[in-house]
Amino acid sequence: MYKLKDIIEIKDVDEKVAIIGYIVDIKDKILVKDETGEILVSAYDNPHNIMLVERCKVLVFGTTKITPSGMVIVGTIRNIDDANDELLLEFKKIIKNGE
Amino acid sequence: MARLTAKRLPLSALKNGEYVITEGRWESNYVEVPNYGKVSRVAVYGVVISKYVNKVKEFCSINIDDFTDDIRVAGFKGMAKTLESFERGDTILIVGKIRKDNNDNLYLFPEIARKVPIDFMLLNAIENFKFDK
Numbered sequence: 001m002y003k004l005k006d007i008i009e010i011k012d013v014d015e016k017v018a019i020i021g022y023i024v025d026i027k028d029k030i031l032v033k034d035e036t037g038e039i040l041v042s043a044y045d046n047p048h049n050i051m052l053v054e055r056c057k058v059l060v061f062g063t064t065k066i067t068p069s070g071m072v073i074v075g076t077i078r079n080i081d082d083a084n085d086e087l088l089l090e091f092k093k094i095i096k097n098g099e
Numbered sequence: 100m101a102r103l104t105a106k107r108l109p110l111s112a113l114k115n116g117e118y119v120i121t122e123g124r125w126e127s128n129y130v131e132v133p134n135y136g137k138v139s140r141v142a143v144y145g146v147v148i149s150k151y152v153n154k155v156k157e158f159c160s161i162n163i164d165d166f167t168d169d170i171r172v173a174g175f176k177g178m179a180k181t182l183e184s185f186e187r188g189d190t191i192l193i194v195g196k197i198r199k200d201n202n203d204n205l206y207l208f209p210e211i212a213r214k215v216p217i218d219f220m221l222l223n224a225i226e227n228f229k230f231d232k
Contacts, residue, residue, distance in 0.1 A: 001164060001166075001169050002146075002148065002164050002166065004166060018166070061164070061188075076148075076188040077188070078188035080217050082216065082217065083216075083218055084218050087221040087222060088221060091225055094224070094228045094229065095166055
């Protein structure tokens, strides 16, 4: 099961996490930022890449790994620009309070 | 015997239920879930987190996560093709029967599977958490 977290809360390696943030930079890895920090995402086998642009809102889920570039989430990233902002806020609040 | 309709519930609640194998020929097996009663058929909104395809056997299995837990969805022939069309990261709705495999793990046998906008999953997750607490 993937746990929705803020980037600052991600500490452990090989942990299944989900984060909601926005894209800051796209190179071979994708830099994703939220209100608490930023993290690199390595998105393999990703059909949604074509929809990823800088500053778009994304949902990332994957497993944390340590690499020479630091902590990286290896997994899938998808554009959620079409998500309703109010729903997204409520979702984050409720999932975090529900734990 | 009335058909048991699909219930929308968090996967964590479903996994905590007790699987009951009925004796009657026409009676469906079900999961006895606290607060939800007999659940034989579920409607689950989730994100596809992994996919396995066996084209020779016309079989496809995906794992979906609804942020409370995850579950396998397995389909054959026509349904396998539908499941195969989903990609990791897609938000989908599955309506299907609950079954148990040889390893005693619950899985879903889908009757309906389709892509939905992410708002559907967010709203469903909010409702799940609000009513489950």
